[in-house]
Amino acid sequence: MRLTGFCAITLAVINVVGCSTLNTEQHVVSGKVQVSKSLSGHQCGDTGMNVDQLKSQLEEQKIQVYSQAVTSDGLLYPQVCGAPDGRIAVFTINKKQQDQAVELGFKLYPTTKS
Incomplete structure (x- = not known):
């Protein structure tokens, strides 16, 4: 068994x-990559930004967004009010525009976990 x-x-x-x-x-x-950025939310209240606010940061710089999702950053946080909630927005963009996104504070999102 x-x-x-x-x-x-x-x-x-x-x-x-x-x-x-x-x-x-x-x-x-x-030719596409995924980039991510924290939604800056906190437990017990402050939900931070929403995914559309971050998407507009990319689109204002003429970066085309092919898809978007909200997920966890995969880190552990203490369960206490005011601590980060770990939510991030992930966007699929053209690889040629990756450097522009990084200049805006986005990070390359690893599509595989090692």
Whole structure:
């Protein structure tokens, strides 16, 4: 019984890793990259900026946004009011405009976790 559970978990991990690697290759081939920026929200109240505010920062500099999402930065924070909530906005943009986005305070978003 334990071996079956272990095999199922192993296959699930391989599937996730395989999909994320494929996703990275698609971005390289398509000439697009993902950049991210904190929404600057805090726990118990201040939600910070919304994704549209950050998107407009890019669009004001004529950076085309192909897709957008809100996710976690993956870091751990103490659960206490006033601490950061770790939410970030992730945008898919043209690789040629990556340097412009970085000048605006965006960071290259890693599409795979090592």
